[in-house]
Amino acid sequence: MTLKSKITLPIYGGCQCQQIRYEISAMPLTMYVCHCTECQTQSTSGFGMSMPIPKSGFRLIQGNPKIWSRKSHSGREVKYAFCSECGIRVYHMPSRNKSIINVKPGTLDNKTMFEPVGNLWLKSAQSWVYISPGAINFQQQPESFKSLYIAWKNRYEQNSLI
Ligand SMILES: [Zn+2]
Numbered sequence: 087m088t089l090k091s092k093i094t095l096p097i098y099g100g101c102q103c104q105q106i107r108y109e110i111s112a113m114p115l116t117m118y119v120c121h122c123t124e125c126q127t128q129s130t131s132g133f134g135m136s137m138p139i140p141k142s143g144f145r146l147i148q149g150n151p152k153i154w155s156r157k158s159h160s161g162r163e164v165k166y167a168f169c170s171e172c173g174i175r176v177y178h179m180p181s182r183n184k185s186i187i188n189v190k191p192g193t194l195d196n197k198t199m200f201e202p203v204g205n206l207w208l209k210s211a212q213s214w215v216y217i218s219p220g221a222i223n224f225q226q227q228p229e230s231f232k233s234l235y236i237a238w239k240n241r242y243e244q245n246s247l248i
């Protein structure tokens with residue numbers, strides 16, 4: 087049995103100019119990398135990352151993000167929250183699952199806290215990106231995120247506050 091990493095809540099983060107700040111008071115459900123071309127544009131980089139959080143465990147503690155929306159690969163609407171000052175994408179709100187908020191993990195104060203457990207859309211991944219063969223990897227959008235949730239639960243647990 088491998089020891090799980092213990093995570094102490096709450097977790098804090100924010101945009102680059104710090105006008106938007108948030109607090110996470112629930113354990114994240116998973117974290118994954120997405121190599122789709124939309125995430126490459128969105129991140130202005132090689133890939134995007136997402137960390138779904140139960141909506142009830144996410145709270146803005148400062149700032150008022152601007153919302154933009156578009157249709158995802160599946161044709162469903164996704165709303166994107168970003169800072170109108172510095173332009174940083176802070177979180178996404180997918181209509182496929184209204185009970186979660188997809189926080190962009192690059193906005194976490196502690197950027198080495200978590201490692202993603204899987205990769206989506208490998209068919210459009212940049213050739214120079216290292217893909218761990220031990221990760222949960224999908225060529226496109228997965229039918230279900232269940233395996234990503236399970237791998238995460240096997241790796242992290244919440245620190246019990248005594
Ligand atoms: Zn900002």
Ligand SMILES: [Zn+2]
Nearest residue numbers: 120121122125
């Ligand atoms: Zn993507």
